[in-house]
Amino acid sequence: MAVSFVTRLLTLALGYAYPAYDCYKTLELNAHAPQMERLRFWCQYWILLAFLTAFQSFADCALSWLPMYGEAKLALVVYLWHPKTMGASHVYDDYLRPFLAAHEADIDRGLVELRARAADATASHLQAAVALGRACLSEVARRVSSQLQVTRSHPAGAGQAQ
Incomplete structure (x- = not known):
């Protein structure tokens, strides 16, 4: 260890x-x-x-x-x-560069597709988040409005004996 x-x-x-x-x-x-x-x-x-x-x-x-x-x-x-x-030069020149050069078009195409998918996913998630935010805000507004109506119909101190 x-x-x-x-x-x-x-x-x-x-x-x-x-x-x-x-x-x-x-x-x-x-x-x-x-x-x-x-x-x-x-x-x-x-x-x-x-x-x-x-x-x-x-x-x-x-x-x-x-x-x-x-x-x-x-x-x-x-x-x-x-x-x-100077192993980096040898390994890069003899192995990695030829491999990447042979597959560069496929890699570039994959990256373009990945970026497009990421943009689409981001847009759809952002739309879902906005919709959820609107729904939550609407629910909060409804509850506050409901609470205000209850408070107006039963003012503080109303109905208490003096």
């Missing part, structure tokens, strides 16, 4: 915090003329990390029982950014 905790901390530090800081340094070191190759590398890294993070949500359920699974993920993120391996 403690090893797993330490591995997760190291993955956060070495997979996210250090690369984020180094990316920041790359941007800010030469703010007017950033190193384009270094920026390209960090963009490749973050794209790969995003895909790996999404994939691990499913993979963790199926693979987390394997011995040293957490350590293997840690080794992968270090491999991706380490200056001696």
Whole structure:
């Protein structure tokens, strides 16, 4: 349990915090003329990390029982950014970019459809919320009106003996 905790901390530090800081340094070191190759590398890294993070949500359920699974993920993120391996460039150029390029039209079409569905769902939910709000407001107005009529027909202190 403690090893797993330490591995997760190291993955956060070495997979996210250090690369984020180094990316920041790359941007800010030469703010007017950033190193384009270094920026390209960090963009490749973050794209790969995003895909790996999404994939691990499913993979963790199926693979987390394997011995040293957490350590293997840690080794992968270090491999991706380490200056001696520059793994992000290799993995991106050799695997991810060709895969995305081959499926780009399908992905774009899916995203357009998803946006359209989201817009339709948002509009219908907004209409339902407005209708519910009107119904609630109408009910509140009816109850307040009813209460006011009761108060007018039975004024306070009426019918009390003095």
